[in-house]
Amino acid sequence: MLWCDVAVVPHFSWPNTAVGLPFDGWLIVLSPPTDDLACRASLLAPHGTTFEEGGAVLSRFLSRLAWSWRGGVVELFHSGSNMPGRPGLLGQGRFGRSPWATVEPSHMIYLPTDLSKDAELALALYREGLSVNSVPFAFLSLFKVLNIRFGAGAGQEQWINSNIHRLWYNPAVDRLTELRKTHHDIGNYLYVQGRCAVAHAHSSPLVNPDEYAERRRLESDMPLLKELVALFIEQELGVLSDSSFHHAFDPKLHAGQALMRGNKQEGWILYEPFK
Secondary structure (H helix, E strand, C coil): EEEEEEEECCCCCCCCCCCECCCEEEEEEEECCCCCCEEEEEEEECCCCHHHHHHHHHHHHHHHHHHHHHEEEEEEEEEECCCCCCCCCCCCCCCCCCHHHHHHCCCHHHHHHHHCCCHHHHHHHHHHHHCCCCHHHHHHHHHHHHCCCCCHHHHHHHHHHHHHHHHHHHHHHHHHHCCCCCCHHHHHHHHHHHHHHHHHHCCCCCCCCHHHHHHHHHHHHHHHHHHHHEEEEEEEEHHCCHHHHCCCCCCCHHHHHHHEEEEEEEEEEEEEEEE
């Protein structure tokens, strides 16, 4: 097939017109929603592709986009098409829509490149944590990012306690201040009463998904965990956040990760690496 297409629900603002982005030697086209069509991401494969190949490339692309734009992306379903001039048209059907408004395409889009396998996995888990419609599962997906570097709980707890002072995002800092009133070891609290309580049912403490108070506690902890995991990905795995990238941008070092808005070609606005 010429195109591998996926219908998505983004948890951030999607472009209001079709845009083409180079990614790992492929072209990815993002198409806006209409009354009848879903948001789509489509991979163009001039020499043909399969769902296994094209779907994997699209997922990696969406994980990097989710990292750059700090929001989840839910993949609804895949399809294939062979129309030379445009991607496939994937119907909205009864699937949920993104609550975010579409926006004019950005002047520049940051997409991390040349990532290690650990960094690729971290971004996949990060997107999963920001996308899944379950607070306990989202908590577990995010916590698994720390497990990439630290196999045992003690290492994960120690890293949290050693780096938690670096956080500055107000909702995370506010939750940290609240927790410190009753917990002196925040790393242990998040690991034992969060990660382990979600992952295991034959232990104590555990999180019963039917208990409102337990779900509410995890919801309150999520801004703190999200910021810790983002800090871990940046500090330990070397993937700059969007804000860090723009602050430290160096054309000699980062040109390939900065995609600049160009002219409209083939029906979409084509982005090109910074030159």
